[in-house]
Amino acid sequence: MPARAAGRLPGEEIDSLEAPIDYGTAMNDPIARFLKTYERAQKKDPGDHTRVALATADENGRPSVRMVLLRGVDDRGFVFFTNYGSSKAHELAANPQAALCFYWESIKEQVRVEGTVERAGSDESDAYFASRERASQLAAWASKQSSPLESRTQLLAEYLKVKARFAGREVPRPDFWGGFRLRPQRIEFWSNQPHRLHDRVAFVREGDGWVKERLYP
Numbered sequence: 001m002p003a004r005a006a007g008r009l010p011g012e013e014i015d016s017l018e019a020p021i022d023y024g025t026a027m028n029d030p031i032a033r034f035l036k037t038y039e040r041a042q043k044k045d046p047g048d049h050t051r052v053a054l055a056t057a058d059e060n061g062r063p064s065v066r067m068v069l070l071r072g073v074d075d076r077g078f079v080f081f082t083n084y085g086s087s088k089a090h091e092l093a094a095n096p097q098a099a100l101c102f103y104w105e106s107i108k109e110q111v112r113v114e115g116t117v118e119r120a121g122s123d124e125s126d127a128y129f130a131s132r133e134r135a136s137q138l139a140a141w142a143s144k145q146s147s148p149l150e151s152r153t154q155l156l157a158e159y160l161k162v163k164a165r166f167a168g169r170e171v172p173r174p175d176f177w178g179g180f181r182l183r184p185q186r187i188e189f190w191s192n193q194p195h196r197l198h199d200r201v202a203f204v205r206e207g208d209g210w211v212k213e214r215l216y217p
């Protein structure tokens, strides 16, 4: 029988309540902290780690949310790619504020990011578009994302049309497709802990730096 302190239930050892998020001086940069978390998620479940919910709101504040894939992150912010004629892009044009929410089941951690959104540079969008598979490049041309579509046959017809149009040459990036960068104002880390005593640390932009605080779960 393993020894345990009297009066405690299994799983209630003090050790298990130790916060896993370093709240010391070492990790004052939330982007560096995000990258560490992201790497851990990638190692545990490659592919899954890029999926993220993107929330936008229209000019009246009415929200909408959908999944996108994170395609870049650095000190400037979080980059995703989409159709500039889509509903989300129209919302971002009217109200350039957005939020991202990652959850990685493999490590049971959540990261929330809030900030302002701007278009990525055309060089950046060109480079990413060029790295995509040809079929995805053609699909970007064929899709009037978020517009009504009469039938799947119609979509296939559009696809075959652009396939023929670009036959034998490189597919250029459509000017209606490219990246957005969310510049974070707030980044919050959440880590699952026993007894619902989860750990939360929020970083809020202040001038050139960040202030951080721990929050009740």
Ligand SMILES: Cc1cc2nc3c(=O)[nH]c(=O)nc-3n(C[C@H](O)[C@H](O)[C@H](O)COP(=O)(O)O)c2cc1C
Residues within 6 Å of the ligand: 051, 064, 066, 067, 068, 069, 070, 080, 081, 082, 083, 086, 087, 088, 089, 145, 146
């Ligand atoms: C896992 C996953 C990843 C997705 N990644 C993207 C993406 O990177 N870019 C994109 O435009 N749509 C992506 N989509 C589709 C969007 O969720 C959404 O349906 C589409 O962008 C239209 O959204 P909108 O009408 O709000 O603009 C993804 C969907 C899923 C389920």
